Amino acid sequence: MSAPTAAPSTVRADTAPPGPAARRVRPPRWLDLRLVLGVLLVLGSVLVGARVVTAADATVPVWSAAGDLAAGTVLSEADLVPVAVRLDDVAEAYLATSTRPAGRVLARAVRGGELLPRSVLEEPGDLVQLALPVQAGYVPPGLDRGQVVDVYAVADPVVGGSAPTGGGVDVVVAGAPVQAVTGRGDGVLSTATSTVQVVVAVPAEDAADVLASIRGRGLVVVVRNSVEAPPDTGGATADRSDAPAGAAPDGPVG
Incomplete structure (x- = not known):
């Protein structure tokens, strides 16, 4: 009597070996290292650019x-x-x-x-502004504020009048800065005998001596070299x- 034969095994067609598990895509996180580094690089570039622009316009x-x-x-x-x-x-x-x-x-x-x-300024001290009447023909044409002048009193009847009380030529103002020049006309009606007012700054204690030394004489204005070359340090x-x-x-x- 023969042994019974085993029934052949059957494999279901719908059964398959398990595959790898699917990975879920995670949304990016704000604390991602690459994102943080990128933000820092952008901020650094903006700050550096702002400093460069500010330094270039630091006036x-x-x-x-x-x-x-x-x-x-x-x-x-x-x-x-x-x-x-x-x-x-x-x-x-x-x-x-x-x-x-x-x-x-x-x-x-x-x-x-x-x-x-700042070092070029000083307090005015006891300076006063003294107005001197000078005939236009005895004032340099280019005389202007800020120049240094010497003023001479001369015994000339044309300059000082018909009867000057003093004689000779005297320096009545030496090395005084001109504060203003008024009354000078450039029109056709201006003449060499018209009066120009030259305002100079002198120490207050010298004003009376200046007026006394004029003694009714006419005045002549001489301009000095007013501005020297500035020093190397300024x-x-x-x-x-x-x-x-x-x-x-x-x-x-x-």
């Missing part, structure tokens, strides 16, 4: 001289021009436009366009490279 408004001014000149608003310049670490040594130096006296001569350092002037782009350095800042 300050300061006062400069409107023209050549002699030592001893009492400053007025018309003598000052605001300019924007780049001074870096020496900005404190110059007069910012927030200051009001009008009424102060120049301790040394300055040239037109020169930046005004005398900075507004330079076109110091001004911000598109702005003239020798013009007003506002």
Whole structure:
């Protein structure tokens, strides 16, 4: 009797070996290291760019001289021009436009366009402004405020009148800065005998001696070399490279 044969095994067609488990895609997190590094790089670039732009436009408004001014000149608003310049670490040594130096006296001569350092100013002291009447023919044509003059009294009937009380030629004012020149006419009606008023600054204690030494004589004004070359340690002037782009350095800042 033969042994029973085993029934053949059957495999279900719908049964398959298990595959790898599906991975869920996670949304990006705010604390992702790459995202944080990217944000930091962008912020760093913005800050560096802002510092570069600020450094390139680090100008300050300061006062400069409107023209050549002699030592001893009492400053007025018309003598000052605001300019924007780049001074870096020496900005404190110059007069910012927030200051009001009008009424102060120049301790040394300055040239037109020169930046005004704080050290160039001094208190007016006992200076007074003395008005001297001078015939137009004895005043240099280019005489202007800020120049240094000597004033002579001369015994000339044409200059001093028909009966001068004194004789000779005397220096009545020496090395005085001119504060103003008025009464000078350039028209066809102006003549050499018209009177020009020359205002000079002199110490108060000398004013009476100046008037007494004139003694009715006529006056002649002689102009000195008013402005010397500035020293090497000072005398900075507004330079076109110091001004911000598109702005003239020798013009007003506002």
